[in-house]
Amino acid sequence: MILNNFALQARALLDSLAKPQGSLGRIEEVAVVLARTQGTLSPITKKRRLVLFAADHGVVASGVSAWPSAITEMMIAAIIKGGAASSVLAAETQTDLRLVDVGSLGDAPVSPPQFYRDARVRRSSRDLSIEPALTQDEFNHCWEIGAEEARAASVQGFCVLATGEMGIGNTTPAACLTALLTGSDVSLCVGRGAGADNVVLQRKHEIVQKAVAQNKSQLASNPLKSIAAVSGLEIAAMAGFLAEAAKLNCTVVLDGFVATAAALIAEHLAPGTKHALLSGHQSAEPGHKLALASLELQPVLSFDMRLGEGTGALVVMPLLDQAAAILTRMARLEDIGFARGV
């Protein structure tokens, strides 16, 4: 676990409370992360906001996904109507939800709500199995949109920020980025995403293998070009969001595999970003574990979730509330009349 002075003080405070030391297990670890990321022994967990970034992926045309790109538009509509998993969980966990479209293929929604922003940099990334998915300019544009969202949330008083995504096909760029930025073998980074069968999985593996091989050599000399080539519009936006949010003394909660791939980018281009991060859950995607290890992050939950849409960040929000409550509201051993040696 990453430690700073507030982390050490939080640990000492937890050890002084009216319970056996360490007996609240993972809840105590979350409390330490809250103290560390917010730089205080009185961390707060509300107001909080999840910003979802949506986009489509050219590589879907090469057959890497069990679902067609049309689903991205349908899910954007479902989120706008409040019927998506993320809508339901955001409401249930008192988390403000924003949806920022940086590159879906579909038509813009008619009379969209306040929480939706059409900020499309282009309609879908290019097919990374044929050409670079994004130019450096496109990547930077998305990054800046993400950074803007982090600044706006901070100005509006949100202390816990989370990010997630909607984009059919995006576990393919996430696998590329994980292999590229952690140096892991491609076969360890490729999984079934939202339900790929064996044929799709094999094709996905070949595409990721080739894309990583083509872009690995220039990572040191031109990281931006190399990363943009195997990235996605919403992934670039999440990376900018995470890098900026990390500078704002927020606790920044990651969703699963794709959001963590964005965190790898953010840490690569803006070192230190990882110190603000809290990983919500361990996804069922195999590459997620490698990405988290590279960032020195321990996921709070391991729930076999693989939905995306920020759901893996939303489910842990009440556990953050609990951890903050333990740190700030429990009696100490000395308050209840206990002295060592009773």
Next chain:
Amino acid sequence: MILNNFALQARALLDSLAKPQGSLGRIEEVAVVLARTQGTLSPITKKRRLVLFAADHGVVASGVSAWPSAITEMMIAAIIKGGAASSVLAAETQTDLRLVDVGSLGDAPVSPPQFYRDARVRRSSRDLSIEPALTQDEFNHCWEIGAEEARAASVQGFCVLATGEMGIGNTTPAACLTALLTGSDVSLCVGRGAGADNVVLQRKHEIVQKAVAQNKSQLASNPLKSIAAVSGLEIAAMAGFLAEAAKLNCTVVLDGFVATAAALIAEHLAPGTKHALLSGHQSAEPGHKLALASLELQPVLSFDMRLGEGTGALVVMPLLDQAAAILTRMARLEDIGFARGV
């Protein structure tokens, strides 16, 4: 997982929602348990109540605990004042808290609050390393107090009930009960409780070994006598609570090792109790896994918690809210315009 018709219907409903099938992982499993235990596809998770049963244990005199019995009284006072871990987590998770003393050694609190009940059957159990911890009458008396609490909660409209305990030394009877009722080897059932060192652990192991050996043979002929001999006052009360709550179409959430030992008793004396249960967390105590397996229960969380006081039931309450929300408020695939084969 235990299934009934509502479980199967809930599974089908979850599969029709606007997400890849099974992609919410453990949250979906919790939703199925809620539907199954409440017998409806629209389970509710509030109002909910945690009933804590407190008592002391004669076996502490034989040196099985890192903490003295005096801590039980201090923790009762801390819960009454609202500074205990369970107080903080109950408030944070909107769970009504009741504290029922069935056998602590201390003085009754001065001007106790409404949520406290002094129902002491005796002051501490006897030392199970020397003589039977409880008579059958004492056991039955405690059981009935627990059952009363379950009925009262149901009458007051609580739909989710949870139980936990406060009682220094109670992982020793819990280890005895787990070995006795699951047939597991004693060495697999004995752990460090709230911080036993190697010397204490060794003594605890010897005491549990002997007590189980003495009481095993009469389990078939006189289960009540055998169970009472290695039990505790708060454990007997929890068992009665669980058996009665199971009859009331509630979802009944278990805390950790000691509460699960009580569930083993309830299932032994009132078969079928397990069908109403939901295990909150996998405790750090080694015997807990064996007890859960015997009851065919999958814990929701594995958080390395070992505090008791119902904390392992409280932490999962918001996850129950989320699971119920997913089951009842999400759009279906057909609602968002998706037909298989798009």
